[in-house]
Amino acid sequence: MQTNLRWIVLNKAVPLAISRGSTGSVRRLVLELEHEGLVGRGETGGFETGHRAYAAEAVAKELEAVLPRFSSAEGLALASELPAFQALEAWLAPLSPPARCAIDLALHDWWGQKLGQPLWRLWGLDRSACVPTSVTLGLATVEQVLARLEGWRERLGCWPSRVKLKLGSPDGPGHDRALVLAVGRRLREQAASQASELQVDANGGWDLATAQELIPWLADQGVVLVEQPLPAQLDPEADAASFEALDLSCPIPLVADESCWNLADLLRLAPHVDAVNIKLLKSGGLSEALLMARTARRLGLDLMLGCYSDSALLNGAAAQLLPLVRWPDLDSHLNLIDDPFEGPALHGDRVQPSTRSGLGVIERPDPSTACVPC
Known part of the structure; x- marks a missing residue:
């Protein structure tokens, strides 16, 4: 089995500003696992x-330390049983979630290609069940957000x-209100031709008093959900308590x-929230994410599926x-000027997994041909 780890740079057409800062460009790692003429990527x-x-x-150092094991005698023995997720658990457990994610995705990609099927089909999922994704408006002036x-x-x-x-603007709740009013008004103007949901995400940018003040007002403005109003906390009990304080009177999901990073977090938060946002870098890849998604549905929790500055x-x-997923939020690759990959299908605002095998992603011969928003 051969491994390759390389850097790519992803540049956004429009930088994204949230309550904790702004991002216009990121360096990312691409891991390739090659075996039997097939290359799995993560x-x-x-x-x-x-x-x-x-x-x-x-994260790169973590991967550089573990990848030689895949070319060792032990790794070669495992190669005959790829993807052998269970056998690899001991290798992956010490890694951080983003390091595990790269290996987990590459193995899933290889596995799907080996079987000649996309993962969603191997999991027995219905591609026609995909619903429209949200598109993100970062923090900015009212005029910039409307543009x-x-x-x-x-x-x-x-x-x-x-x-x-x-939301969660450093300029305070007044600016948050102004953005909601302006965007809400613009969406209502289009309602005759296309009704649109308005979601808000504070990225932990409010304190409890501000959240308790703003959330009922957001409901009155027709907002359909509020995401992570309060800052996440390292102490699990304190973190759950912050959601419990809001859940008692929250009029919207x-x-x-x-x-929420993994299944343990999902179970901890389930009594206090209506939905969780799964992101593969947090979960450590598709293995944990699929388990979380299946469990959430059994518990009656709705799902959001999100991204960072991902290709x-x-x-x-x-x-x-x-x-x-009820609330997809996979739009980061649509905001890149140089995405080196071509992946999910896009039909209007509906993102669907590719029908190609594995992850269904191929490398572009010329990243400059990537579609970008105006």
Whole structure:
């Protein structure tokens, strides 16, 4: 088995600003596992959630330390049983979630290619069940946010069915209110031709008093959900208690993102939230994410499926789960000017997993041909 780890740079057409800062460009890692003439790929990189952070360089060092095992005698023995996820658990358990994610995705990609099927089909999912994705409006001035909304309409070729508005502005709740009013008014103007959901995501940018003040007002403005109103906390009990304090009086669905990383977090938060946002870099890949998605549905929790500054490779992997998801949020690859990969299918504002085998992602011969929003 041969391994290759390389860096790529992803540049956004429109930088994304949230309550914790702004991002215009990121360095990402692409892992390739080659065996029997097939190459499985996985993407990873650094990210932070306010209470946890992983640097891309540290993730690279983790992978560089473990990858030689795949070419060892032990690795060669396992190669005959690929993907052998159970046998690899001891290798992957010590790794950080983003490091595990790269290996997990590459193995899934190889496995699907070996069987000649996309993962969603191997999992028995219904591709036609995919629903429209939200498109993201980052923090900015009212005029800039409205221009960005128009840019999404031009990029998609249709008015978006779902809009996620970032709040938690450093300029305070007054600016948050102004953004909601302006975007809500613009969406209502289009309602005759296309009704749109307005979602808000504070990325942990409010304190409890601000959240308790704003959330009922957001409900009155027609907002359909609020995501991660309060900062995530390292102490699990304190983190759950913050959601419990809101859940008692929250008039719209409450979604956990930064607070929910794995199945244990999902079970911890299930009594206090209406949905969780699964992201592959948090979960450590598709193995944990699929388990979370199946469990959430059994518990009656709704699912959001999100992304960071991900290319079509990572979003193509996440898209395999879309038939299980009520609120997709896979739009980061649509905002890149140089995405080196081609992955999920896009029909208007509906993202669907590819029908190609494995993750369904291929490398572009010329990344400059990537579609970008206006």
